[in-house]
Amino acid sequence: MALEDELKRAIVAMPQKEKDKLLLRLVAKDDMLVKRLEFELIEQGDTVQERRDDIKRRILKVAKMTHDSPGWMMMDMRTFSGDISQHIKITKDKYGEIELTIYLLLTFFEYQSEMLRxxxxxxxxxxEYIAKKADGLMKKLAKFDTDYYVDFERDVQQLLDYIHSHCPRSYARTLDIPKQWP
Structure with a gap:
């Protein structure tokens, strides 16, 4: 809802102490905003790598676990995809988005290869989920600065090899996911 000009002027004219109280009450109602402000103001944006490493540790722990079915495994992967999305909303870490998505898919292939064969x-x-995730990843990589390609080349190629030799291969063909990158 947009604020009327008259209300905007009235808010600006409020005493600073009252505006601060209002601001703090409003910020507290938005969990994502609170997390983003903690990252920017308290951590001063210096914890991006630690946050990535934490997500990687959790992915590795779950990927090593025995999964009852590919469906349960997919649910775990979706949970981590949500964690990656939240990481991006908080940190604006585009490089980390690509790195973590590659890591997620590759780690599950490495530890659950038989279930995905x-x-x-x-x-x-x-x-289907893996193929769509890989397709989205390839589209993001195409828009990413080519100077970073060398950072991802080996892992993306390994991921593409898994995708084209395991259960997602028919979906990969349908989505026209390349077999070689770049």
């Missing part, structure tokens, strides 16, 4: 009714949803 064959495409069947149990692995179909997971296969």
């Amino acid at each position: 064959v495409h069947n009714s149990k692995s179909d949803s997971c296969a």
Whole structure:
């Protein structure tokens, strides 16, 4: 809802102490804003790598676990995708978004390769999810500064090899995901 000009002027004219109280009450109602302000104002933006490393540690721990089915594994991957999205909203870390997404997919392939090898009714949803995630990743990489390609080249190629040799391969063909990168 947009503020009327008259209300804007009245708010600006309020005593500073009252504006501060209002601001603090409003900020407290938005969890994402609170996290972003903590990152920017308290951590001064210096904890990006620590935040990435924390997400990687959690991904690795879960990827090493025994999963009952590809469906349960996909749910874990979706949870981590949400964590990555939240990381991006808080830090604006575009490089980290690509790095963490590659890490997520690659780590699950490395530790759950057997479960992802064959495409069947149990692995179909997971296969589609992985292919769509990889397709989105490839589109983001295409828009990313090519100077960083060398940082991702080996891992992206390994990921593409997994995608084209495991259960997501039919979806990868449909989405026209390349077999080689760049």
